Amino acid sequence: MTGAPSGQPARLALATLARLRPGARGPAYDPRRCSIGHVHLGLGNFHRAHQAVHADTALASGEHRWAIAGVNLRNPARAAALGPQDGLYTLLEREASGTRARIIGSIRQTLCAHSQPNHLLERLAVPETRIVSLTITEKGYGIAHDGALDVARADIAADLQGAWPPRSALGWLAAGIRERMNRHPQAGLTLLSCDNLSRNGQTLQQALRQFLLAQQATNSVHWIERHASFPDSMVDRIVPATTHLDEQQALALTGLEDAWPVGAEGFSQWVLEDRFAAGRPDWARSGVQFTTEVAGWELMKLRLLNAAHSCIAYLGDPAGFDTVDTAISSPEIRAFVDAFWRNEASPCLPASVRPLALGHCQRLLDRFDNPAIGHRTRQIAMDGSMKIPLRWLPTLRMRLEQGQPVKALCFAIAAWIRYLAGIDERGRRYPVVDPAADRLGPLAAQADPALAARSVMHDVGVFGDLGQSQALTREIAGALASLRELGSTAALRKAGWQAS
Numbered sequence: 001m002t003g004a005p006s007g008q009p010a011r012l013a014l015a016t017l018a019r020l021r022p023g024a025r026g027p028a029y030d031p032r033r034c035s036i037g038h039v040h041l042g043l044g045n046f047h048r049a050h051q052a053v054h055a056d057t058a059l060a061s062g063e064h065r066w067a068i069a070g071v072n073l074r075n076p077a078r079a080a081a082l083g084p085q086d087g088l089y090t091l092l093e094r095e096a097s098g099t100r101a102r103i104i105g106s107i108r109q110t111l112c113a114h115s116q117p118n119h120l121l122e123r124l125a126v127p128e129t130r131i132v133s134l135t136i137t138e139k140g141y142g143i144a145h146d147g148a149l150d151v152a153r154a155d156i157a158a159d160l161q162g163a164w165p166p167r168s169a170l171g172w173l174a175a176g177i178r179e180r181m182n183r184h185p186q187a188g189l190t191l192l193s194c195d196n197l198s199r200n201g202q203t204l205q206q207a208l209r210q211f212l213l214a215q216q217a218t219n220s221v222h223w224i225e226r227h228a229s230f231p232d233s234m235v236d237r238i239v240p241a242t243t244h245l246d247e248q249q250a251l252a253l254t255g256l257e258d259a260w261p262v263g264a265e266g267f268s269q270w271v272l273e274d275r276f277a278a279g280r281p282d283w284a285r286s287g288v289q290f291t292t293e294v295a296g297w298e299l300m301k302l303r304l305l306n307a308a309h310s311c312i313a314y315l316g317d318p319a320g321f322d323t324v325d326t327a328i329s330s331p332e333i334r335a336f337v338d339a340f341w342r343n344e345a346s347p348c349l350p351a352s353v354r355p356l357a358l359g360h361c362q363r364l365l366d367r368f369d370n371p372a373i374g375h376r377t378r379q380i381a382m383d384g385s386m387k388i389p390l391r392w393l394p395t396l397r398m399r400l401e402q403g404q405p406v407k408a409l410c411f412a413i414a415a416w417i418r419y420l421a422g423i424d425e426r427g428r429r430y431p432v433v434d435p436a437a438d439r440l441g442p443l444a445a446q447a448d449p450a451l452a453a454r455s456v457m458h459d460v461g462v463f464g465d466l467g468q469s470q471a472l473t474r475e476i477a478g479a480l481a482s483l484r485e486l487g488s489t490a491a492l493r494k495a496g497w498q499a500s
């Protein structure tokens with residue numbers, strides 16, 4: 001598949017690496033000589049621009065046993081592009097000053113869970129696999145916001161009945177652990193969540209434990225207690241979905257055609273608990289920070305970066321701001337985000353990170369401003385019902401308990417309720433991508449803003465008991481009425497958020 005008629009660019013692959021344009025960086029090692037020590041569930045852009053890049057550096061430093069098998073749990077279409085490319089892909093690192101291309105070689109095998117279940121089971125069982133990491137999004141964990149496993153959810157319910165191949169990540173972990181325990185009972189394993197959840201390691205551990213108990217797999221429960229570890233981790237890098245422009249730019253910079261490149265900002269951070277049951281690469285070499293105190297970092301990231309992202313998405317997208325950089329350059333949205341951070345989110349952070357917050361926000365503004373990223377507000381707006389309880393509501397609850405004002409948080413919730421109705425400020429319909437869209441969309445679309453706010457706020461799955469507060473619901477209804485009537489920027493201005 002790598003040959004091409006003369007004049008046509010060749011496809012990126014091991015055999016064509018030698019043709020890489022000067023200036024583009026290729027793997028500084030022979031990918032053929034590497035073996036797999038790490039399985040990743042959720043082979044998407046974030047993984048390819050984050051953990052796989054750290055693996056690439058480790059392989060280049062001679063740690064040949066730490067290549068990755070990347071697993072596609074749901075949508076095989078894009079990942080199939082990596083097959084003809086021998087797993088290689090182009091990382092486009094975008095700074096305001098320009099874009100650098102780097103070919104990543106650490107993904108040595110791609111597996112589709114649905115069509116290659118036996119291969120995947122084997123990978124999870126063999127002792128050479130020492131880390132299984134996950135980027136499966138907030139909803140991938142199958143747990144409700146009170147921490148209980150959602151046993152009624154179709155994929156979880158099917159997996160609890162023993163569906164083959166499993167449909168959920170938990171079903172796969174349970175199957176893999178059973179096989180490993182039977183064949184290699186002493187072979188320890190680290191299960192490493194890399195999703196935007198607070199205490200993501202503990203969350204994964206509790207979700208898996210509940211799943212195994214519901215399956216009555218008590219041997220597996222004992223096995224993970226003795227042989228598995230679940231470090232908490234905070235991951236951070238802004239990584240948009242791939243577009244045709246990325247494909248064109250990859251070709252221009254490398255001279256090789258890549259059907260699935262990935263663009264990302266230059267910034268990248270990984271803060272991690274050093275609890276690995278069966279070893280790990282020396283990731284510190286590529287800047288990974290190891291600490292016993294991940295929780296503060298996780299909360300700072302969720303409640304500043306991710307929380308502001310969601311504000312920007314729900315205020316920006318219906319108002320026609322397609323990307324984060326265009327939305328944040330609106331003086332009203334910028335003033336709102338600044339007030340949200342300064343007045344409401346930062347004061348509620350744990351004392352260990354609170355002093356860092358304002359400097360952190362300044363750097364976040366620079367990252368959001370980067371015009372080269374093209375991060376779509378619509379992408380961030382997805383799955384709000386899973387994200388908001390982690391990003392906004394802990395701050396809201398804390399402030400209500402302390403009797404502190406929550407004006408910006410109420411405005412943000414109102415913006416989400418308006419978004420859920422699926423009609424933008426020019427009257428055009430757009431799809432609301434959210435597991436709760438069918439339930440909440442019709443409630444949010446009710447003509448009376450007070451009724452719309454009240455009925456969405458009464459959704460205990462998202463808001464718990466917050467809907468009981470009439471004062472809160474009233475304030476949200478007022479903001480919703482204003483957003484519907486005036487649109488985002490005028491409503492923000494009216495509420496007092498404008499450039500000073």
Ligand code: CS2
Pocket residue numbers: 196235236237238239305306309310379380381387
């Ligand atoms: C974003 C995150 O899509 C979203 O919800 O807030 O993906 C964000 O870009 C990353 O967490 C940045 O590290």
